[in-house]
Amino acid sequence: MNATVEFAKMNGLGNRILVVDMRGRKDAVTPAAAIALAADPATRFDQIMAIHDPKIAGTDAFIDILNCDGSKAQACGNGTRCVVQALASETGRKAFTFQTVAGILNAVEHEDGTISVDMGEPVFEWDRIPLSEEFHDTGRIELQIGPIDNPVLHSPSVMSMGNPHAIFWVDRDPMTFDLERFGPLLENHPIFPEKANITLAHVTAPNAMTTRTWERGAGLTLACGSAACSAAVSGARTGRTGRTVEITVASSPNRGRLTIEWRERDNHVIMTGPAEWEWAGALDPETGAFERRPEAGAEVQ
Numbered sequence: 230m231n232a233t234v235e236f237a238k239m240n241g242l243g244n245r246i247l248v249v250d251m252r253g254r255k256d257a258v259t260p261a262a263a264i265a266l267a268a269d270p271a272t273r274f275d276q277i278m279a280i281h282d283p284k285i286a287g288t289d290a291f292i293d294i295l296n297c298d299g300s301k302a303q304a305c306g307n308g309t310r311c312v313v314q315a316l317a318s319e320t321g322r323k324a325f326t327f328q329t330v331a332g333i334l335n336a337v338e339h340e341d342g343t344i345s346v347d348m349g350e351p352v353f354e355w356d357r358i359p360l361s362e363e364f365h366d367t368g369r370i371e372l373q374i375g376p377i378d379n380p381v382l383h384s385p386s387v388m389s390m391g392n393p394h395a396i397f398w399v400d401r402d403p404m405t406f407d408l409e410r411f412g413p414l415l416e417n418h419p420i421f422p423e424k425a426n427i428t429l430a431h432v433t434a435p436n437a438m439t440t441r442t443w444e445r446g447a448g449l450t451l452a453c454g455s456a457a458c459s460a461a462v463s464g465a466r467t468g469r470t471g472r473t474v475e476i477t478v479a480s481s482p483n484r485g486r487l488t489i490e491w492r493e494r495d496n497h498v499i500m501t502g503p504a505e506w507e508w509a510g511a512l513d514p515e516t517g518a519f520e521r522r523p524e525a526g527a528e529v530q
C-alpha cells in the first residue's frame with residue numbers, strides 16, 4: 230500500500246463509523262474505496278467521516294461524509310460525535326467547530342465523556358427538504374404503505390436536518406415492524422427526489438420516544454443520530470412531545486439513548502450521547518486497501 234492515511238473504527242450507539250484522517254492532503258476518500266471498505270467484514274461501516282483541513286477561518290476541519298454505498302451524506306450525528314472523541318483524545322481539547330456541506334457544527338466533549346453536537350436548525354419547507362411536490366404542512370404529508378384502506382405506515386412528518394428525513398409515527402415498538410421490507414420502498418419513493426432516511430418513532434411519554442431507522446445509502450443501521458434529532462423535532466412540532474426528548478434507539482445495543490433538545494432561543498437542535506473507539510489502522514483512500522494496527526500491548530508476530 231502507498232499513500233495511506235490513518236483511520237479509526239468507531240461507533241455511535243452501534244452506528245458503524247470509520248473516522249479517516251485526510252488532513253494535509255488534497256485528495257478525498259473515493260466512492261470505490263468506501264464500497265471496498267464496506268464489503269470487508271473487518272471494516273464494514275455505515276458512514277465514513279473524512280476529516281480534511283479547514284476550508285474557512287474559525288473552523289477546525291472540513292468533514293466529508295460518505296455512506297457505505299459510496300454516496301455522499303450531508304449530515305451524520307453519530308459520526309460527528311465519533312470525530313469529536315477522536316480529535317479530543319488527539320489534542321486534549323474539548324470544543325470543536327466543523328464545516329460540512331450542510332453548514333457549521335459546534336460540538337463539545339463533556340467531563341463524563343458524552344458529546345453534544347449542535348446540529349443546526351431544522352428545515353421544514355417542502356422544496357428545501359426536498360420533496361418533489363408542494364406540501365403546505367410538512368408536519369404530516371400524504372404518503373402511505375400497505376393496503377390502501379389499512380396502511381401499515383402513513384402520514385409521516387418530513388424535514389431536513391441537513392439531510393432528508395421522514396418520521397412515521399407508530400403505536401408500538403418499532404422493532405415489531407418489517408422495516409427491512411418497507412425501508413427501501415420509502416427511501417426511494419418518488420416524493421423524495423434525493424431519497425430520504427426513514428424512521429419509525431413511538432412516543433412513550435411526553436419527553437420520550439423509541440426510534441428505529443432505515444438509512445438512505447446504508448439500509449438498516451443500529452442507530453441514526455440525525456434521525457433521532459428529526460424525530461425529536463417532529464414530535465415537538467406536531468404536539469406529541471416537549472422540546473427536550475430522551476430517544477431510545479430500539480435497534481442499538483442495549484437500546485442506547487440520546488438526549489435531543491430543540492432549543493427555543495435559537496431554533497438549534499442539540500444532540501447529546503456517547504461515542505466508542507474500537508481499533509485503528511491505515512488505509513488507501515483511493516482503493517480502500519487497509520491494514521489494522523496491532524493494539525498497544527499486544528504481541529506482534
Ligand SMILES: N[C@@H](CCC[C@H](N)C(=O)O)C(=O)O
Nearest residue numbers: 302305306307392453454455
Ligand atoms: N447515521 C447518520 C446519518 C447518515 C446519513 C444518511 N444515511 C444520509 O444519507 O442522509 C447519523 O447518525 O445521523
